[in-house]
Amino acid sequence: MTTEQNPPASREGLVVTSHGATVQVEDESGQLWSCDLRRKVSKVVCGDRVAWEQVGEDAGVVVERLPRSSLLARPLASGRTRPVAANVSRIILVLAPEPAFHLRQLDGYLAGIEHQALNCCLFLNKTDLLGDSQRARLEQQLALYADIGYVVLSGSAKTDHGMDELDQHLNGQCTVLVGQSGVGKSSLIRHLAGEKQITVGSLSAATGLGRHTTSATTIYRLPCGGHIIDSPGIREFAAWPLRAGELGRGFVEFRAHLDQCRFRDCRHVDEPDCALQTAVDPGSTAPSRLDTYAARMAERAIDPARRKRRKNPAS
Ligand SMILES: Nc1nc2c(ncn2[C@@H]2O[C@H](COP(=O)(O)OP(=O)(O)O)[C@@H](O)[C@H]2O)c(=O)[nH]1
Ligand SMILES: [Mg+2]
Ligand SMILES: [Zn+2]
Structure with a gap:
Protein backbone atom coordinates (compact mmCIF):
# COMPACT_ATOMS: atom_id res chain seq x y z
CA MET A 1 0.00 0.00 0.00
CA THR A 2 1.27 3.44 -0.85
CA THR A 3 0.88 6.57 1.21
CA GLU A 4 1.88 8.85 -1.66
CA GLN A 5 -0.71 11.35 -2.72
CA ASN A 6 -2.16 10.90 -6.19
CA PRO A 7 -0.88 13.53 -8.58
CA PRO A 8 -3.57 16.08 -9.47
CA ALA A 9 -5.66 14.79 -12.34
CA SER A 10 -4.92 16.56 -15.60
CA ARG A 11 -7.78 17.77 -17.74
CA GLU A 12 -8.04 18.67 -21.38
CA GLY A 13 -8.61 22.26 -22.41
CA LEU A 14 -8.51 24.71 -25.28
CA VAL A 15 -6.05 27.61 -25.39
CA VAL A 16 -8.19 30.70 -25.91
CA THR A 17 -5.38 33.27 -25.94
CA SER A 18 -1.66 33.00 -25.49
CA HIS A 19 0.64 35.61 -23.96
CA GLY A 20 3.88 33.70 -24.14
CA ALA A 21 4.46 32.04 -20.78
CA THR A 22 0.86 32.55 -19.63
CA VAL A 23 -2.18 31.30 -21.49
CA GLN A 24 -5.92 31.30 -20.97
CA VAL A 25 -7.41 27.83 -21.07
CA GLU A 26 -11.10 27.06 -21.50
CA ASP A 27 -12.28 23.88 -19.81
CA GLU A 28 -15.10 21.56 -20.94
CA SER A 29 -17.70 23.70 -19.15
CA GLY A 30 -16.54 26.94 -20.76
CA GLN A 31 -14.78 28.29 -17.64
CA LEU A 32 -11.54 30.16 -18.25
CA TRP A 33 -8.32 29.44 -16.35
CA SER A 34 -5.16 31.48 -16.36
CA CYS A 35 -2.36 28.96 -16.75
CA ASP A 36 1.41 29.07 -16.69
CA LEU A 37 3.34 26.64 -18.83
CA ARG A 38 5.49 23.91 -17.32
CA ARG A 39 9.04 24.53 -18.42
CA LYS A 40 9.21 21.48 -20.66
CA VAL A 41 6.08 22.54 -22.56
CA SER A 42 7.04 24.18 -25.84
CA LYS A 43 5.24 27.31 -27.07
CA VAL A 44 1.48 27.00 -27.28
CA VAL A 45 -0.75 29.24 -29.38
CA CYS A 46 -4.43 30.09 -29.63
CA GLY A 47 -6.38 26.98 -30.70
CA ASP A 48 -3.96 24.49 -29.14
CA ARG A 49 -5.46 21.68 -27.11
CA VAL A 50 -3.56 21.08 -23.89
CA ALA A 51 -3.52 18.90 -20.79
CA TRP A 52 -3.57 21.11 -17.68
CA GLU A 53 -3.88 20.83 -13.90
CA GLN A 54 -5.61 23.15 -11.47
CA VAL A 55 -3.30 24.88 -8.98
CA GLY A 56 -5.52 27.60 -7.51
CA GLU A 57 -8.98 29.10 -7.46
CA ASP A 58 -8.92 30.06 -11.13
CA ALA A 59 -5.34 29.22 -12.04
CA GLY A 60 -3.65 26.20 -13.51
CA VAL A 61 -0.55 24.88 -15.13
CA VAL A 62 -0.25 23.45 -18.62
CA VAL A 63 1.59 20.13 -18.46
CA GLU A 64 1.43 19.05 -22.09
CA ARG A 65 0.59 20.38 -25.50
CA LEU A 66 -1.54 17.86 -27.39
CA PRO A 67 -0.79 17.01 -31.04
CA ARG A 68 -1.88 19.59 -33.63
CA SER A 69 -3.68 18.94 -36.88
CA SER A 70 -2.41 22.19 -38.39
CA LEU A 71 -0.46 25.32 -37.55
CA LEU A 72 -1.23 28.67 -39.14
CA ALA A 73 1.80 30.95 -39.31
CA ARG A 74 2.47 34.43 -40.58
CA PRO A 75 5.61 35.72 -42.23
CA LEU A 76 7.82 38.25 -40.46
CA ALA A 77 9.91 40.91 -42.16
CA SER A 78 13.01 38.93 -41.23
CA GLY A 79 11.90 36.07 -43.46
CA ARG A 80 11.05 33.87 -40.51
CA THR A 81 7.48 32.83 -39.69
CA ARG A 82 5.58 33.12 -36.43
CA PRO A 83 2.86 30.65 -35.42
CA VAL A 84 -0.53 32.33 -34.98
CA ALA A 85 -3.09 29.62 -34.36
CA ALA A 86 -3.28 25.83 -34.14
CA ASN A 87 -5.81 23.31 -35.39
CA VAL A 88 -7.30 25.71 -37.93
CA SER A 89 -9.32 23.89 -40.59
CA ARG A 90 -10.68 26.78 -42.65
CA ILE A 91 -9.81 30.32 -43.65
CA ILE A 92 -12.42 32.88 -44.58
CA LEU A 93 -10.91 35.70 -46.58
CA VAL A 94 -13.08 38.74 -45.87
CA LEU A 95 -13.41 41.44 -48.52
CA ALA A 96 -15.51 44.58 -48.58
CA PRO A 97 -16.39 47.42 -50.93
CA GLU A 98 -14.89 49.69 -48.26
CA PRO A 99 -11.91 49.53 -47.76
CA ALA A 100 -11.66 48.42 -51.36
CA PHE A 101 -9.59 45.42 -52.29
CA HIS A 102 -7.13 45.03 -55.12
CA LEU A 103 -7.02 41.81 -57.08
CA ARG A 104 -3.28 41.60 -56.60
CA GLN A 105 -3.67 41.74 -52.87
CA LEU A 106 -6.47 39.17 -52.97
CA ASP A 107 -4.33 36.83 -55.08
CA GLY A 108 -1.44 37.37 -52.68
CA TYR A 109 -3.58 36.35 -49.73
CA LEU A 110 -4.78 33.27 -51.58
CA ALA A 111 -1.25 32.22 -52.54
CA GLY A 112 -0.19 32.45 -48.87
CA ILE A 113 -3.21 30.45 -47.78
CA GLU A 114 -2.70 27.79 -50.46
CA HIS A 115 0.94 27.56 -49.44
CA GLN A 116 -0.22 26.48 -45.99
CA ALA A 117 -2.63 24.00 -47.59
CA LEU A 118 -5.62 25.53 -45.83
CA ASN A 119 -9.18 25.34 -47.11
CA CYS A 120 -10.35 28.86 -48.01
CA CYS A 121 -13.68 30.60 -48.76
CA LEU A 122 -14.17 34.22 -49.82
CA PHE A 123 -16.74 36.39 -48.06
CA LEU A 124 -17.77 39.77 -49.45
CA ASN A 125 -18.98 41.75 -46.44
CA LYS A 126 -20.84 45.09 -46.28
CA THR A 127 -23.17 44.29 -49.19
CA ASP A 128 -25.54 46.84 -47.60
CA LEU A 129 -23.23 49.55 -48.97
CA LEU A 130 -23.47 48.37 -52.56
CA GLY A 131 -25.37 50.13 -55.32
CA ASP A 132 -26.45 48.12 -58.34
CA SER A 133 -23.53 48.93 -60.62
CA GLN A 134 -20.89 48.40 -57.95
CA ARG A 135 -22.54 45.14 -56.98
CA ALA A 136 -22.45 43.93 -60.58
CA ARG A 137 -18.78 44.87 -60.92
CA LEU A 138 -17.74 43.10 -57.73
CA GLU A 139 -19.80 40.03 -58.54
CA GLN A 140 -18.10 39.84 -61.91
CA GLN A 141 -14.65 40.12 -60.32
CA LEU A 142 -15.44 37.45 -57.77
CA ALA A 143 -17.02 35.06 -60.29
CA LEU A 144 -13.50 34.26 -61.45
CA TYR A 145 -12.70 32.88 -58.00
CA ALA A 146 -15.79 30.70 -57.98
CA ASP A 147 -14.73 29.41 -61.42
CA ILE A 148 -11.36 28.25 -60.13
CA GLY A 149 -12.97 26.44 -57.22
CA TYR A 150 -13.35 28.79 -54.25
CA VAL A 151 -16.63 29.07 -52.40
CA VAL A 152 -17.67 32.74 -52.68
CA LEU A 153 -20.22 34.06 -50.21
CA SER A 154 -21.52 37.53 -49.48
CA GLY A 155 -23.56 39.35 -46.88
CA SER A 156 -23.52 42.01 -44.22
CA ALA A 157 -22.60 41.88 -40.57
CA LYS A 158 -24.68 45.01 -40.20
CA THR A 159 -27.99 43.84 -41.66
CA ASP A 160 -27.62 40.10 -40.95
CA HIS A 161 -27.94 39.28 -44.63
CA GLY A 162 -26.06 36.10 -45.60
CA MET A 163 -25.22 35.14 -42.02
CA ASP A 164 -27.13 31.84 -42.08
CA GLU A 165 -25.23 30.65 -45.11
CA LEU A 166 -21.93 31.76 -43.59
CA ASP A 167 -22.87 29.86 -40.42
CA GLN A 168 -23.26 26.66 -42.42
CA HIS A 169 -19.70 26.99 -43.68
CA LEU A 170 -18.40 27.44 -40.13
CA ASN A 171 -20.23 24.51 -38.61
CA GLY A 172 -17.82 22.02 -37.08
CA GLN A 173 -14.79 23.96 -38.35
CA CYS A 174 -12.12 25.99 -36.65
CA THR A 175 -12.10 29.09 -38.82
CA VAL A 176 -9.79 32.08 -39.04
CA LEU A 177 -10.98 35.30 -40.62
CA VAL A 178 -8.28 36.95 -42.67
CA GLY A 179 -8.37 40.27 -44.51
CA GLN A 180 -7.48 43.94 -44.46
CA SER A 181 -8.16 46.00 -41.39
CA GLY A 182 -11.64 47.53 -41.51
CA VAL A 183 -13.39 44.94 -43.71
CA GLY A 184 -15.48 43.78 -40.75
CA LYS A 185 -13.79 40.69 -39.32
CA SER A 186 -14.43 41.57 -35.69
CA SER A 187 -18.00 42.65 -36.49
CA LEU A 188 -18.68 39.33 -38.19
CA ILE A 189 -17.29 37.42 -35.25
CA ARG A 190 -19.37 39.43 -32.81
CA HIS A 191 -22.39 38.64 -34.92
CA LEU A 192 -21.67 34.95 -35.33
CA ALA A 193 -20.38 34.17 -31.86
CA GLY A 194 -22.80 36.45 -30.03
CA GLU A 195 -22.06 39.21 -27.53
CA LYS A 196 -21.98 36.69 -24.70
CA GLN A 197 -19.09 34.80 -26.24
CA ILE A 198 -17.16 37.99 -26.79
CA THR A 199 -17.71 38.96 -23.16
CA VAL A 200 -16.38 35.59 -22.09
CA GLY A 201 -13.31 36.10 -24.25
CA SER A 202 -12.65 39.49 -22.69
CA LEU A 203 -13.32 38.45 -19.10
CA SER A 204 -9.63 38.15 -18.58
CA ALA A 205 -9.26 41.92 -18.90
CA ALA A 206 -9.68 41.85 -15.12
CA THR A 207 -6.47 39.86 -14.80
CA GLY A 208 -4.72 41.93 -17.43
CA LEU A 209 -4.88 39.13 -19.96
CA GLY A 210 -6.54 39.25 -23.37
CA ARG A 211 -8.77 41.99 -24.64
CA HIS A 212 -11.18 41.25 -27.42
CA THR A 213 -10.26 44.45 -29.22
CA THR A 214 -8.07 42.16 -31.24
CA SER A 215 -4.88 42.91 -29.36
CA ALA A 216 -4.26 39.20 -29.01
CA THR A 217 -5.36 36.30 -31.17
CA THR A 218 -8.51 34.95 -29.52
CA ILE A 219 -10.75 31.98 -30.23
CA TYR A 220 -14.53 31.98 -29.74
CA ARG A 221 -16.97 29.12 -29.53
CA LEU A 222 -19.80 29.35 -32.08
CA PRO A 223 -23.41 28.46 -31.28
CA CYS A 224 -23.54 26.50 -34.58
CA GLY A 225 -20.78 24.19 -33.32
CA GLY A 226 -17.27 25.14 -34.27
CA HIS A 227 -14.84 27.85 -33.34
CA ILE A 228 -13.75 31.11 -34.85
CA ILE A 229 -10.47 32.94 -34.37
CA ASP A 230 -9.96 36.69 -34.45
CA SER A 231 -6.38 37.65 -35.08
CA PRO A 232 -4.91 41.09 -35.61
CA GLY A 233 -1.64 39.86 -37.03
CA ILE A 234 -2.36 38.22 -40.34
CA ARG A 235 -2.39 41.15 -42.71
CA GLU A 236 1.10 40.12 -43.76
CA PHE A 237 -0.43 37.04 -45.31
CA ALA A 238 -0.75 38.92 -48.58
CA ALA A 239 3.01 39.21 -48.82
CA TRP A 240 3.98 35.68 -47.93
CA PRO A 241 7.59 35.30 -49.13
CA LEU A 242 7.18 32.29 -51.38
N1 LIG B 1 -22.08 49.16 -43.50
C1 LIG B 1 -21.44 48.14 -42.92
N2 LIG B 1 -20.45 48.38 -42.05
C2 LIG B 1 -19.83 47.34 -41.46
C3 LIG B 1 -20.22 45.99 -41.73
N3 LIG B 1 -19.41 45.18 -41.01
C4 LIG B 1 -18.56 45.98 -40.33
N4 LIG B 1 -18.81 47.28 -40.58
C5 LIG B 1 -18.10 48.46 -40.04
O1 LIG B 1 -16.77 48.47 -40.55
C6 LIG B 1 -15.85 48.98 -39.58
C7 LIG B 1 -14.70 48.01 -39.33
O2 LIG B 1 -15.20 46.82 -38.75
P1 LIG B 1 -14.31 45.81 -37.89
O3 LIG B 1 -15.18 44.67 -37.55
O4 LIG B 1 -13.63 46.52 -36.79
O5 LIG B 1 -13.21 45.38 -38.98
P2 LIG B 1 -11.87 44.51 -38.80
O6 LIG B 1 -10.76 45.50 -38.74
O7 LIG B 1 -11.79 43.68 -40.06
O8 LIG B 1 -12.00 43.68 -37.58
C8 LIG B 1 -16.68 49.25 -38.33
O9 LIG B 1 -17.00 50.62 -38.32
C9 LIG B 1 -17.93 48.41 -38.54
O10 LIG B 1 -19.05 48.94 -37.88
C10 LIG B 1 -21.28 45.76 -42.67
O11 LIG B 1 -21.67 44.64 -42.99
N5 LIG B 1 -21.86 46.87 -43.22
MG1 LIG C 1 -10.72 43.47 -35.86
ZN1 LIG D 1 6.31 28.24 -67.97
Whole structure:
Protein backbone atom coordinates (compact mmCIF):
# COMPACT_ATOMS: atom_id res chain seq x y z
CA MET A 1 0.00 0.00 0.00
CA THR A 2 1.27 3.44 -0.85
CA THR A 3 0.88 6.57 1.21
CA GLU A 4 1.88 8.85 -1.66
CA GLN A 5 -0.71 11.35 -2.72
CA ASN A 6 -2.16 10.90 -6.19
CA PRO A 7 -0.88 13.53 -8.58
CA PRO A 8 -3.57 16.08 -9.47
CA ALA A 9 -5.66 14.79 -12.34
CA SER A 10 -4.92 16.56 -15.60
CA ARG A 11 -7.78 17.77 -17.74
CA GLU A 12 -8.04 18.67 -21.38
CA GLY A 13 -8.61 22.26 -22.41
CA LEU A 14 -8.51 24.71 -25.28
CA VAL A 15 -6.05 27.61 -25.39
CA VAL A 16 -8.19 30.70 -25.91
CA THR A 17 -5.38 33.27 -25.94
CA SER A 18 -1.66 33.00 -25.49
CA HIS A 19 0.64 35.61 -23.96
CA GLY A 20 3.88 33.70 -24.14
CA ALA A 21 4.46 32.04 -20.78
CA THR A 22 0.86 32.55 -19.63
CA VAL A 23 -2.18 31.30 -21.49
CA GLN A 24 -5.92 31.30 -20.97
CA VAL A 25 -7.41 27.83 -21.07
CA GLU A 26 -11.10 27.06 -21.50
CA ASP A 27 -12.28 23.88 -19.81
CA GLU A 28 -15.10 21.56 -20.94
CA SER A 29 -17.70 23.70 -19.15
CA GLY A 30 -16.54 26.94 -20.76
CA GLN A 31 -14.78 28.29 -17.64
CA LEU A 32 -11.54 30.16 -18.25
CA TRP A 33 -8.32 29.44 -16.35
CA SER A 34 -5.16 31.48 -16.36
CA CYS A 35 -2.36 28.96 -16.75
CA ASP A 36 1.41 29.07 -16.69
CA LEU A 37 3.34 26.64 -18.83
CA ARG A 38 5.49 23.91 -17.32
CA ARG A 39 9.04 24.53 -18.42
CA LYS A 40 9.21 21.48 -20.66
CA VAL A 41 6.08 22.54 -22.56
CA SER A 42 7.04 24.18 -25.84
CA LYS A 43 5.24 27.31 -27.07
CA VAL A 44 1.48 27.00 -27.28
CA VAL A 45 -0.75 29.24 -29.38
CA CYS A 46 -4.43 30.09 -29.63
CA GLY A 47 -6.38 26.98 -30.70
CA ASP A 48 -3.96 24.49 -29.14
CA ARG A 49 -5.46 21.68 -27.11
CA VAL A 50 -3.56 21.08 -23.89
CA ALA A 51 -3.52 18.90 -20.79
CA TRP A 52 -3.57 21.11 -17.68
CA GLU A 53 -3.88 20.83 -13.90
CA GLN A 54 -5.61 23.15 -11.47
CA VAL A 55 -3.30 24.88 -8.98
CA GLY A 56 -5.52 27.60 -7.51
CA GLU A 57 -8.98 29.10 -7.46
CA ASP A 58 -8.92 30.06 -11.13
CA ALA A 59 -5.34 29.22 -12.04
CA GLY A 60 -3.65 26.20 -13.51
CA VAL A 61 -0.55 24.88 -15.13
CA VAL A 62 -0.25 23.45 -18.62
CA VAL A 63 1.59 20.13 -18.46
CA GLU A 64 1.43 19.05 -22.09
CA ARG A 65 0.59 20.38 -25.50
CA LEU A 66 -1.54 17.86 -27.39
CA PRO A 67 -0.79 17.01 -31.04
CA ARG A 68 -1.88 19.59 -33.63
CA SER A 69 -3.68 18.94 -36.88
CA SER A 70 -2.41 22.19 -38.39
CA LEU A 71 -0.46 25.32 -37.55
CA LEU A 72 -1.23 28.67 -39.14
CA ALA A 73 1.80 30.95 -39.31
CA ARG A 74 2.47 34.43 -40.58
CA PRO A 75 5.61 35.72 -42.23
CA LEU A 76 7.82 38.25 -40.46
CA ALA A 77 9.91 40.91 -42.16
CA SER A 78 13.01 38.93 -41.23
CA GLY A 79 11.90 36.07 -43.46
CA ARG A 80 11.05 33.87 -40.51
CA THR A 81 7.48 32.83 -39.69
CA ARG A 82 5.58 33.12 -36.43
CA PRO A 83 2.86 30.65 -35.42
CA VAL A 84 -0.53 32.33 -34.98
CA ALA A 85 -3.09 29.62 -34.36
CA ALA A 86 -3.28 25.83 -34.14
CA ASN A 87 -5.81 23.31 -35.39
CA VAL A 88 -7.30 25.71 -37.93
CA SER A 89 -9.32 23.89 -40.59
CA ARG A 90 -10.68 26.78 -42.65
CA ILE A 91 -9.81 30.32 -43.65
CA ILE A 92 -12.42 32.88 -44.58
CA LEU A 93 -10.91 35.70 -46.58
CA VAL A 94 -13.08 38.74 -45.87
CA LEU A 95 -13.41 41.44 -48.52
CA ALA A 96 -15.51 44.58 -48.58
CA PRO A 97 -16.39 47.42 -50.93
CA GLU A 98 -14.89 49.69 -48.26
CA PRO A 99 -11.91 49.53 -47.76
CA ALA A 100 -11.66 48.42 -51.36
CA PHE A 101 -9.59 45.42 -52.29
CA HIS A 102 -7.13 45.03 -55.12
CA LEU A 103 -7.02 41.81 -57.08
CA ARG A 104 -3.28 41.60 -56.60
CA GLN A 105 -3.67 41.74 -52.87
CA LEU A 106 -6.47 39.17 -52.97
CA ASP A 107 -4.33 36.83 -55.08
CA GLY A 108 -1.44 37.37 -52.68
CA TYR A 109 -3.58 36.35 -49.73
CA LEU A 110 -4.78 33.27 -51.58
CA ALA A 111 -1.25 32.22 -52.54
CA GLY A 112 -0.19 32.45 -48.87
CA ILE A 113 -3.21 30.45 -47.78
CA GLU A 114 -2.70 27.79 -50.46
CA HIS A 115 0.94 27.56 -49.44
CA GLN A 116 -0.22 26.48 -45.99
CA ALA A 117 -2.63 24.00 -47.59
CA LEU A 118 -5.62 25.53 -45.83
CA ASN A 119 -9.18 25.34 -47.11
CA CYS A 120 -10.35 28.86 -48.01
CA CYS A 121 -13.68 30.60 -48.76
CA LEU A 122 -14.17 34.22 -49.82
CA PHE A 123 -16.74 36.39 -48.06
CA LEU A 124 -17.77 39.77 -49.45
CA ASN A 125 -18.98 41.75 -46.44
CA LYS A 126 -20.84 45.09 -46.28
CA THR A 127 -23.17 44.29 -49.19
CA ASP A 128 -25.54 46.84 -47.60
CA LEU A 129 -23.23 49.55 -48.97
CA LEU A 130 -23.47 48.37 -52.56
CA GLY A 131 -25.37 50.13 -55.32
CA ASP A 132 -26.45 48.12 -58.34
CA SER A 133 -23.53 48.93 -60.62
CA GLN A 134 -20.89 48.40 -57.95
CA ARG A 135 -22.54 45.14 -56.98
CA ALA A 136 -22.45 43.93 -60.58
CA ARG A 137 -18.78 44.87 -60.92
CA LEU A 138 -17.74 43.10 -57.73
CA GLU A 139 -19.80 40.03 -58.54
CA GLN A 140 -18.10 39.84 -61.91
CA GLN A 141 -14.65 40.12 -60.32
CA LEU A 142 -15.44 37.45 -57.77
CA ALA A 143 -17.02 35.06 -60.29
CA LEU A 144 -13.50 34.26 -61.45
CA TYR A 145 -12.70 32.88 -58.00
CA ALA A 146 -15.79 30.70 -57.98
CA ASP A 147 -14.73 29.41 -61.42
CA ILE A 148 -11.36 28.25 -60.13
CA GLY A 149 -12.97 26.44 -57.22
CA TYR A 150 -13.35 28.79 -54.25
CA VAL A 151 -16.63 29.07 -52.40
CA VAL A 152 -17.67 32.74 -52.68
CA LEU A 153 -20.22 34.06 -50.21
CA SER A 154 -21.52 37.53 -49.48
CA GLY A 155 -23.56 39.35 -46.88
CA SER A 156 -23.52 42.01 -44.22
CA ALA A 157 -22.60 41.88 -40.57
CA LYS A 158 -24.68 45.01 -40.20
CA THR A 159 -27.99 43.84 -41.66
CA ASP A 160 -27.62 40.10 -40.95
CA HIS A 161 -27.94 39.28 -44.63
CA GLY A 162 -26.06 36.10 -45.60
CA MET A 163 -25.22 35.14 -42.02
CA ASP A 164 -27.13 31.84 -42.08
CA GLU A 165 -25.23 30.65 -45.11
CA LEU A 166 -21.93 31.76 -43.59
CA ASP A 167 -22.87 29.86 -40.42
CA GLN A 168 -23.26 26.66 -42.42
CA HIS A 169 -19.70 26.99 -43.68
CA LEU A 170 -18.40 27.44 -40.13
CA ASN A 171 -20.23 24.51 -38.61
CA GLY A 172 -17.82 22.02 -37.08
CA GLN A 173 -14.79 23.96 -38.35
CA CYS A 174 -12.12 25.99 -36.65
CA THR A 175 -12.10 29.09 -38.82
CA VAL A 176 -9.79 32.08 -39.04
CA LEU A 177 -10.98 35.30 -40.62
CA VAL A 178 -8.28 36.95 -42.67
CA GLY A 179 -8.37 40.27 -44.51
CA GLN A 180 -7.48 43.94 -44.46
CA SER A 181 -8.16 46.00 -41.39
CA GLY A 182 -11.64 47.53 -41.51
CA VAL A 183 -13.39 44.94 -43.71
CA GLY A 184 -15.48 43.78 -40.75
CA LYS A 185 -13.79 40.69 -39.32
CA SER A 186 -14.43 41.57 -35.69
CA SER A 187 -18.00 42.65 -36.49
CA LEU A 188 -18.68 39.33 -38.19
CA ILE A 189 -17.29 37.42 -35.25
CA ARG A 190 -19.37 39.43 -32.81
CA HIS A 191 -22.39 38.64 -34.92
CA LEU A 192 -21.67 34.95 -35.33
CA ALA A 193 -20.38 34.17 -31.86
CA GLY A 194 -22.80 36.45 -30.03
CA GLU A 195 -22.06 39.21 -27.53
CA LYS A 196 -21.98 36.69 -24.70
CA GLN A 197 -19.09 34.80 -26.24
CA ILE A 198 -17.16 37.99 -26.79
CA THR A 199 -17.71 38.96 -23.16
CA VAL A 200 -16.38 35.59 -22.09
CA GLY A 201 -13.31 36.10 -24.25
CA SER A 202 -12.65 39.49 -22.69
CA LEU A 203 -13.32 38.45 -19.10
CA SER A 204 -9.63 38.15 -18.58
CA ALA A 205 -9.26 41.92 -18.90
CA ALA A 206 -9.68 41.85 -15.12
CA THR A 207 -6.47 39.86 -14.80
CA GLY A 208 -4.72 41.93 -17.43
CA LEU A 209 -4.88 39.13 -19.96
CA GLY A 210 -6.54 39.25 -23.37
CA ARG A 211 -8.77 41.99 -24.64
CA HIS A 212 -11.18 41.25 -27.42
CA THR A 213 -10.26 44.45 -29.22
CA THR A 214 -8.07 42.16 -31.24
CA SER A 215 -4.88 42.91 -29.36
CA ALA A 216 -4.26 39.20 -29.01
CA THR A 217 -5.36 36.30 -31.17
CA THR A 218 -8.51 34.95 -29.52
CA ILE A 219 -10.75 31.98 -30.23
CA TYR A 220 -14.53 31.98 -29.74
CA ARG A 221 -16.97 29.12 -29.53
CA LEU A 222 -19.80 29.35 -32.08
CA PRO A 223 -23.41 28.46 -31.28
CA CYS A 224 -23.54 26.50 -34.58
CA GLY A 225 -20.78 24.19 -33.32
CA GLY A 226 -17.27 25.14 -34.27
CA HIS A 227 -14.84 27.85 -33.34
CA ILE A 228 -13.75 31.11 -34.85
CA ILE A 229 -10.47 32.94 -34.37
CA ASP A 230 -9.96 36.69 -34.45
CA SER A 231 -6.38 37.65 -35.08
CA PRO A 232 -4.91 41.09 -35.61
CA GLY A 233 -1.64 39.86 -37.03
CA ILE A 234 -2.36 38.22 -40.34
CA ARG A 235 -2.39 41.15 -42.71
CA GLU A 236 1.10 40.12 -43.76
CA PHE A 237 -0.43 37.04 -45.31
CA ALA A 238 -0.75 38.92 -48.58
CA ALA A 239 3.01 39.21 -48.82
CA TRP A 240 3.98 35.68 -47.93
CA PRO A 241 7.59 35.30 -49.13
CA LEU A 242 7.18 32.29 -51.38
CA ARG A 243 10.04 30.78 -53.32
CA ALA A 244 9.71 30.86 -57.12
CA GLY A 245 8.47 27.27 -57.37
CA GLU A 246 6.08 27.71 -54.46
CA LEU A 247 4.54 30.90 -55.82
CA GLY A 248 3.08 29.22 -58.92
CA ARG A 249 1.50 26.49 -56.82
CA GLY A 250 -0.25 29.17 -54.77
CA PHE A 251 -2.44 29.83 -57.82
CA VAL A 252 -4.66 26.76 -57.85
CA GLU A 253 -5.60 26.93 -61.52
CA PHE A 254 -1.93 27.17 -62.59
CA ARG A 255 -1.01 23.84 -61.12
CA ALA A 256 -2.06 21.72 -64.11
CA HIS A 257 0.24 23.78 -66.40
CA LEU A 258 3.34 24.17 -64.28
CA ASP A 259 5.10 21.01 -65.42
CA GLN A 260 4.19 21.37 -69.11
CA CYS A 261 6.64 24.11 -70.16
CA ARG A 262 9.56 23.62 -72.53
CA PHE A 263 12.12 24.45 -69.84
CA ARG A 264 12.04 22.56 -66.62
CA ASP A 265 13.08 25.61 -64.63
CA CYS A 266 10.61 27.89 -66.44
CA ARG A 267 9.64 30.88 -64.32
CA HIS A 268 6.49 31.35 -66.45
CA VAL A 269 7.29 35.00 -67.11
CA ASP A 270 8.82 35.48 -70.58
CA GLU A 271 10.21 32.07 -71.55
CA PRO A 272 9.36 30.57 -74.95
CA ASP A 273 6.81 27.73 -75.06
CA CYS A 274 5.61 28.42 -71.54
CA ALA A 275 2.50 26.32 -70.95
CA LEU A 276 1.12 28.79 -68.43
CA GLN A 277 1.48 31.81 -70.74
CA THR A 278 -0.11 29.80 -73.54
CA ALA A 279 -3.01 28.76 -71.32
CA VAL A 280 -4.00 32.39 -70.79
CA ASP A 281 -5.15 32.74 -74.40
CA PRO A 282 -7.97 30.22 -74.43
CA GLY A 283 -9.29 31.92 -71.31
CA SER A 284 -8.66 29.06 -68.91
CA THR A 285 -6.47 31.32 -66.79
CA ALA A 286 -7.40 34.88 -65.96
CA PRO A 287 -4.91 37.50 -67.15
CA SER A 288 -5.31 39.33 -63.82
CA ARG A 289 -4.02 36.31 -61.94
CA LEU A 290 -1.08 35.92 -64.29
CA ASP A 291 -0.35 39.65 -63.83
CA THR A 292 -0.25 39.17 -60.07
CA TYR A 293 2.05 36.24 -60.47
CA ALA A 294 4.39 38.16 -62.80
CA ALA A 295 4.43 41.15 -60.43
CA ARG A 296 5.34 38.95 -57.49
CA MET A 297 8.12 37.32 -59.52
CA ALA A 298 9.43 40.77 -60.46
CA GLU A 299 9.40 41.86 -56.79
CA ARG A 300 11.42 38.80 -55.92
CA ALA A 301 14.07 39.74 -58.47
CA ILE A 302 14.64 43.18 -56.93
CA ASP A 303 14.36 42.33 -53.25
CA PRO A 304 17.95 42.14 -51.97
CA ALA A 305 16.84 41.05 -48.50
CA ARG A 306 15.19 38.02 -49.99
CA ARG A 307 18.22 37.19 -52.10
CA LYS A 308 20.33 37.30 -48.96
CA ARG A 309 17.84 35.06 -47.16
CA ARG A 310 18.03 32.51 -49.96
CA LYS A 311 21.77 32.25 -49.49
CA ASN A 312 21.22 32.03 -45.79
CA PRO A 313 17.82 30.40 -45.29
CA ALA A 314 16.15 31.22 -41.98
CA SER A 315 15.05 28.34 -39.86
N1 LIG B 1 -22.08 49.16 -43.50
C1 LIG B 1 -21.44 48.14 -42.92
N2 LIG B 1 -20.45 48.38 -42.05
C2 LIG B 1 -19.83 47.34 -41.46
C3 LIG B 1 -20.22 45.99 -41.73
N3 LIG B 1 -19.41 45.18 -41.01
C4 LIG B 1 -18.56 45.98 -40.33
N4 LIG B 1 -18.81 47.28 -40.58
C5 LIG B 1 -18.10 48.46 -40.04
O1 LIG B 1 -16.77 48.47 -40.55
C6 LIG B 1 -15.85 48.98 -39.58
C7 LIG B 1 -14.70 48.01 -39.33
O2 LIG B 1 -15.20 46.82 -38.75
P1 LIG B 1 -14.31 45.81 -37.89
O3 LIG B 1 -15.18 44.67 -37.55
O4 LIG B 1 -13.63 46.52 -36.79
O5 LIG B 1 -13.21 45.38 -38.98
P2 LIG B 1 -11.87 44.51 -38.80
O6 LIG B 1 -10.76 45.50 -38.74
O7 LIG B 1 -11.79 43.68 -40.06
O8 LIG B 1 -12.00 43.68 -37.58
C8 LIG B 1 -16.68 49.25 -38.33
O9 LIG B 1 -17.00 50.62 -38.32
C9 LIG B 1 -17.93 48.41 -38.54
O10 LIG B 1 -19.05 48.94 -37.88
C10 LIG B 1 -21.28 45.76 -42.67
O11 LIG B 1 -21.67 44.64 -42.99
N5 LIG B 1 -21.86 46.87 -43.22
MG1 LIG C 1 -10.72 43.47 -35.86
ZN1 LIG D 1 6.31 28.24 -67.97
